[in-house]
Amino acid sequence: MAVKPSAAIDAARLRRRLFALFLDWLTWGYVAYAVMYFLQEYWWSRTLYGFYNPLTLPGWGWPAAVLGTLAMAALCELTGYSLGERALKLERREERPLSREELLTGKAAGKPFWRTQWGVMSILLLALTVALGWHVVKISPEALLNPSERAREMLGEIFPPDFRYFFTPDPAFELRGFPYSILNLMVVTVFMALLATVLGAAVALPLSFFGARNIMGVSPAGWFVYGIVRGFFNVFRSIETMLWAVVFAIWIRWGSPLAGIMALTVHTIAALGKLYSEQVEGIDPGPVEAVVAAGGSRLEVIRYAVLPQVVPSFWAFTLYRWDINVRMSTVIALVGGGGIGDMLFYYKNEGEWALLGAVMATIVAVVWAMDYLSGRLRERIV
Amino acid sequence: MAEPYLVVEHLTKVYERGHVVALKDVSFEVRKGEFLVIIGLSGSGKSTLLRCINRLIEPTKGRIFIDGVEITKLSPRQMRKFRRRIGMIFQHFNLIKRATVMTNVLTGRLGYNPTWKTLLGIFPRSDRELALRNLERVGLLEKAYVRADELSGGQQQRVGIARALMQEPELLLADEPVSALDPATSHSVMQYIEQMNQEDGVTVLASLHFLSLARRYGTRIIALKDGELVFDGAPEEIDDRKFKEIYGEEAEEVEIR
Ligand SMILES: Nc1ncnc2c1ncn2[C@@H]1O[C@H](COP(=O)(O)OP(=O)(O)OP(=O)(O)O)[C@@H](O)[C@H]1O
Ligand SMILES: [Mg+2]
Numbered sequence: 001m002a003v004k005p006s007a008a009i010d011a012a013r014l015r016r017r018l019f020a021l022f023l024d025w026l027t028w029g030y031v032a033y034a035v036m037y038f039l040q041e042y043w044w045s046r047t048l049y050g051f052y053n054p055l056t057l058p059g060w061g062w063p064a065a066v067l068g069t070l071a072m073a074a075l076c077e078l079t080g081y082s083l084g085e086r087a088l089k090l091e092r093r094e095e096r097p098l099s100r101e102e103l104l105t106g107k108a109a110g111k112p113f114w115r116t117q118w119g120v121m122s123i124l125l126l127a128l129t130v131a132l133g134w135h136v137v138k139i140s141p142e143a144l145l146n147p148s149e150r151a152r153e154m155l156g157e158i159f160p161p162d163f164r165y166f167f168t169p170d171p172a173f174e175l176r177g178f179p180y181s182i183l184n185l186m187v188v189t190v191f192m193a194l195l196a197t198v199l200g201a202a203v204a205l206p207l208s209f210f211g212a213r214n215i216m217g218v219s220p221a222g223w224f225v226y227g228i229v230r231g232f233f234n235v236f237r238s239i240e241t242m243l244w245a246v247v248f249a250i251w252i253r254w255g256s257p258l259a260g261i262m263a264l265t266v267h268t269i270a271a272l273g274k275l276y277s278e279q280v281e282g283i284d285p286g287p288v289e290a291v292v293a294a295g296g297s298r299l300e301v302i303r304y305a306v307l308p309q310v311v312p313s314f315w316a317f318t319l320y321r322w323d324i325n326v327r328m329s330t331v332i333a334l335v336g337g338g339g340i341g342d343m344l345f346y347y348k349n350e351g352e353w354a355l356l357g358a359v360m361a362t363i364v365a366v367v368w369a370m371d372y373l374s375g376r377l378r379e380r381i382v
Numbered sequence: 383m384a385e386p387y388l389v390v391e392h393l394t395k396v397y398e399r400g401h402v403v404a405l406k407d408v409s410f411e412v413r414k415g416e417f418l419v420i421i422g423l424s425g426s427g428k429s430t431l432l433r434c435i436n437r438l439i440e441p442t443k444g445r446i447f448i449d450g451v452e453i454t455k456l457s458p459r460q461m462r463k464f465r466r467r468i469g470m471i472f473q474h475f476n477l478i479k480r481a482t483v484m485t486n487v488l489t490g491r492l493g494y495n496p497t498w499k500t501l502l503g504i505f506p507r508s509d510r511e512l513a514l515r516n517l518e519r520v521g522l523l524e525k526a527y528v529r530a531d532e533l534s535g536g537q538q539q540r541v542g543i544a545r546a547l548m549q550e551p552e553l554l555l556a557d558e559p560v561s562a563l564d565p566a567t568s569h570s571v572m573q574y575i576e577q578m579n580q581e582d583g584v585t586v587l588a589s590l591h592f593l594s595l596a597r598r599y600g601t602r603i604i605a606l607k608d609g610e611l612v613f614d615g616a617p618e619e620i621d622d623r624k625f626k627e628i629y630g631e632e633a634e635e636v637e638i639r
Contacts, residue, residue: 286476290542293436294549295465295493303501304489308480 016088017077023084024073027125032069034128041135080117083125154353161357170355173346175255182343182362188257189339190366192332193325196261200268201318207233207269208276209302214288215280233277236270241328242335249336260337264325275317276310283309315381319374326370330363385450386411387585388435388553393444395430395609404430406609408444412587412602414552417579419600419617420589423629426606428589432555435587436468437461448553466493469546469584471575473558475538479531483522483541486530487513490548509548516544520574536567543574554578556588560595572599593620 076082101107113119147155164170169179180188209215211233216226244263252259287305296304333341340363347356388411395405404427412418420428433439435446437453446454448468456464469490477486491509492500499505517523520540525533530541539559546554556575560568576599578584590596596603597617605613605620605628612628613620620628 286472286474287478289438290470290472290476290545291489291492293438293465293468293470293555294490294545295462296489297462297492297497299497300492300500304478304481304485304492308478311480 013090016090017085020082020084020088020090021073021077023087024076024082025070027083027121028069028072028076029065030125031128032065034132036065037132037135076117076121083118083121086118157353158357158360160354161361162354163358163361165355166358166362173343175342180343182340182359185340185343186362186366189329189341190326190370192257192261192339193264193322193329193370196264196268196329197318197322197325199261200265200321201272201314203265203269204272204276205314207273208280209306211273211277212280214283214285215298215302215306229273230277233270233274236266237274239267241267241332245332245335245337254336255333255338255342256336257338260329260332260339263332263337264328268321268325272317272321276314279310279313279317280306312381316378319378319381323371323374327367330367387414387416387449388412388587389445389447390431390435391445391447393431393434393446394442395427395434395439396442404609405434405441405606408606408609408611410604410611410614412585414585415579415583417576417586417588417599417601419596419603420587420606421591421593421596421603421628422589422606427609428606429557430609431606432470432557432587432589435553435555436465436470463493466549467551468553468555469549469551470555471539471542471546471557471559473561475535475542475562477530477538477541477545479529481530482527483517483530483533484510484513484526486541487517487544487548490545493549512548513544516547517541519547520544534567535563536571539563539567539571540574543571543578547578551584554584554586554588556586558589558591561591568595575599593625 073082073084077085110116114123163182165173166182169181169184171179173180175185207229210225211229213226216222241263244266245260248259248262249255252262283306287309288301291301291305329337329339329341330344331341333339334345340359344356344359344363347353347359390411391409393405393408394403396403408427408431420431422428430439434441435448435453437456441454444454445452448464451464453461453464478489488505488509491505491512495505495509514523514526517526520543522533522537522540522544525537530538533541539562542559554575559575560571563571572595575586575588579586588599590599597620600617603613603615603617603620604611607628613624
């Protein structure tokens with residue numbers, strides 16, 4: 001067996017250390033930026049509108065900042081186990097025999113993380129980020145404590161909710177010429193979620209095998225298909241359901257439940273497809289080997305060696321997706337996807353707070369019931 | 383029988399990942415009906431050699447003939463068909479854990495049935511009868527409809543043997559069939575393999591970790607060391623010196639009874 005020459009290892013190690021230094025440098029750059037931000041806002045009292053361009057520095061400031069942060073990063077590298085090294089898992093091995101005392105007291109295990117250099121650094125970074133975020137977004141907690149006049153009115157009227165239109169349709173509320181009661185529309189909404197989940201899972205199931213490395217990685221053509229399918233999953237998944245609803249609402253018709261179903265289905269295919277393929281990639285390869293050795297074809301491998309291993313987790317993921325779809329379907333009407341949300345936003349706009357309360361209570365009850373149901377089913381399966 | 387049944391010529395396998403040369407120019411021949419045992423340290427290339435013979439792993443160089451057919455030249459399709467004649471059993475049994483013993487045994491028939499039928503789970507009655515007969519043979523008839531993961535290790539390996547029997551193979555590849563089992567169970571499993579060899583005339587290639595097992599069951603032994611063939615001969619020929627050559631200076635022989 002060939003042993004790697006140590007020169008190559010040293011070179012690789014040097015590259016990684018340089019990269020770690022670069023990461024530390026970026027970190028210190030961030031710290032320096034945050035310090036400048038606070039300096040300008042508090043001590044020099046400049047009102048800052050953006051977070052990227054308003055920092056004004058004297059001419060010598062930039063080189064000073066660059067060199068200063070670089071010096072800090074180098075210092076970190078040299079004195080302890082820096083954040084960059086930790087992130088790259090570069091070990092700093094000290095080859096020395098441990099004393100019995102160290103082993104007994106547990107000192108051999110190393111310092112707790114908040115006393116190591118990288119630990120201090122990451123806590124500092126976290127605190128700095130929260131503080132910076134607070135100021136960039138310009139949060140004012142007083143607004144939370146002094147609600148507006150309208151909110152007081154709403155809170156006053158929403159209890160008790162008015163269930164007048166639970167069974168009987170509200171004559172004032174009409175969708176495409178039909179009157180709807182809360183119950184009617186809730187049933188429509190639940191079916192939207194159900195259809196989207198079933199359709200999405202049915203498409204994602206076969207697709208997921210094309211997106212699994214261990215099934216497709218046998219030929220260049222296989223890799224090509226794998227790349228396409230994985231790309232499809234990733235791109236379509238990163239476009240949120242709400243955005244898909246906008247697309248389909250324009251394509252089909254504003255407020256049509258079909259638009260909502262399509263939006264939910266497309267996102268379900270991509271999301272479940274990715275989860276399914278990852279499960280397929282994580283199977284025990286043993287049974288695959290056995291089926292191939294017995295002369296089984298690719299389809300037989302999937303049927304006999306892969307499916308039995310992934311079915312339980314496929315069910316669990318599908319039920320989990322069902323939960324998400326139920327919740328999504330209640331608000332998708334906001335962007336023209338149809339469903340109970342239409343009623344929700346109608347009452348909100350009309351200021352009918354008591355009726356709105358009834359719709360919200362129904363949604364909460366249904367979502368909770370569905371969550372409970374799928375939770376119980378999941379327990380059964382896993 | 384002048385014609386050897388299995389011929390391995392200058393077989394070399396290089397794993398691209400990690401640049402490991404797992405087999406270096408290995409050549410040997412096996413006659414029909416032999417029980418050939420492959421020994422060698424962990425990492426010496428035993429599993430790789432066995433998997434090259436049914437091309438679960440593609441050899442980098444060299445040729446392999448089985449019964450006069452150059453299997454290293456077969457197309458994937460032809461190879462799939464040829465695999466029906468080669469049974470295989472594995473160190474970790476490789477059963478479908480969540481399926482019944484019956485389903486597991488029937489997968490041995492996949493090569494004989496059209497894919498569209500097997501996808502629907504349809505196997506001819508004759509196959510099911512054969513499955514029951516083979517389960518009976520390994521003493522697991524009453525476990526036919528138990529889930530495979532509810533069986534003990536020894537029982538699982540017997541299911542593996544029944545699955546291999548379903549192929550009605552001429553050649554059996556056994557990759558450390560007993561190293562996950564205790565000594566007593568090891569012998570019972572080895573005896574089923576021996577029975578296949580002696581009663582059904584199946585040529586057996588088995589890798590084993592214990593020299594005592596190799597001596598007891600093998601009619602011939604080959605040894606690998608760092609991917610090279612370092613011994614090929616009768617079990618009795620392995621003396622202390624040979625043993626140290628194969629397993630290294632510090633090795634001690636362990637008995638397993
Ligand atoms: N898929 C693989 N990719 C890269 N290297 C591999 C792969 N499989 C095996 N190897 C390497 O090839 C060499 C031979 O491995 P092999 O599994 O054939 O040995 P073995 O004799 O069966 O060992 P063991 O007794 O531990 O099963 C080892 O050095 C191993 O690390
Ligand atoms: Mg092995």
